[in-house]
Amino acid sequence: MRKRDCHYLGIPTAFDHERLLKSARVCEVNKRKHICFRDKVAENIYGMFHTRYTLHRQALQHKIGYIIDVKIRDAFVLADDMLEISHAIDDMLEYTKLTDHIFDQILNKPNTLLKKCVGEAKLNENKLQRILETSLEGMSDDDKIEKYKEILSESWKENLKEYKLTASDFVICVSKSEIHKWLVSVNYNIPDQDYLKVQLEAEECFHKWCEEEEYIDSARSILRDVLNRRLPKFVGEARLKEDELKQILGDRSEPQPKASKIKDYKCLHSIALARETL
Structure with a gap:
């Protein structure tokens, strides 16, 4: 899923999920079962969480994504009486059928009340x-x-x-x-x-x-x-000729900060414009 999201969002990722899954094992640690990985895939695990963080920061928690979520929720609420979407809460088999095709059902339902x-x-x-x-x-x-x-x-x-x-x-x-x-x-x-x-x-x-x-x-x-x-x-x-501007402003022994230079150049430009309009 992360690889698909990165592909469609244009976010680069070096995370290899297939290699990570191949090295996964269920091991018993302190009398409890855990999903464990080999030490050699530590960087791969770091890449997985870094990709997840990047996706959430740049796309998944974006304000536009939130607006889309709200609109999809409203569509599901309106379609619930006809498609009985909420009935899947207590039925795992029906829940597994709630795939992306539910959008097509809402859009193409004949004689819809929506x-x-x-x-x-x-x-x-x-x-x-x-x-x-x-x-x-x-x-x-x-x-x-x-x-x-x-x-x-x-x-x-x-x-x-x-x-x-x-x-x-x-x-x-x-x-x-x-x-x-x-x-x-x-x-x-x-x-x-x-x-x-x-x-x-x-x-x-x-x-x-x-x-x-x-x-x-x-x-x-x-x-x-x-x-x-x-x-x-x-x-x-247009491009400014800085050497000639310095000659007009006069020699200054101390170096000027960038903000001060911009201010001086703007002032010279305003004077030049005023002369042209006279």
């Missing part, structure tokens, strides 16, 4: 409350959900007018998330065989809705804000 999702986005609660013109402080989460659903449903209906879509074919859901505080999702309320006919138009409508409503933080708007805020506008790049 709602097909058009899209999901994060709600900005502060902006939403400004539209309500009232504070929801002290209100229970269930009451907040009903209030938010009422506003979002009306907004979604208005957005559908530009498309050949019917409001009754969709359901607005609001939920409280462990990662983001509030999430809104739009689900199909039509049979599986019919939702494919409107899928592309519905997704386009959802993305437009997220971009137009200021209280919905879609992935596109979040990415655009990050780019606009954090990335500097690039004009150009």
Whole structure:
């Protein structure tokens, strides 16, 4: 498993699991049975635990991996009534059948009761409350959900007018998330065989809705804000002639630290720009 994980994650490893397994023996030590290894594979055992540490540090405990775990858990909970996944807790034979194919079962189950999702986005609660013109402080989460659903449903209906879509074919859901505080999702309320006919138009409508409503933080708007805020506008790049810069600054007997040099060079560059604009 570790070798497979390293392969797909692109993490190099020199750990040889086959050699380690060949040298493993069950020995009795102090009247207890232990899995023991030869002393010559000590470095191999160290490599195994070092690989495990690297995988956990770089990938397995990454925040994105945690989000995926939460989403998979939610899918299992929703599919439990139909696939009876939780029944395998007390049945070892059924438990061994819970392999990766369970994902295909959830995705391809005919006449499934699981709602097909058009899209999901994060709600900005502060902006939403400004539209309500009232504070929801002290209100229970269930009451907040009903209030938010009422506003979002009306907004979604208005957005559908530009498309050949019917409001009754969709359901607005609001939920409280462990990662983001509030999430809104739009689900199909039509049979599986019919939702494919409107899928592309519905997704386009959802993305437009997220971009137009200021209280919905879609992935596109979040990415655009990050780019606009954090990335500097690039004009150009050129190599500096340090010897000539030193002549302009004058001879200095003591060596300067790097930070001081950068400060001086920036100052000279600003003066040069100011002269060009005059």
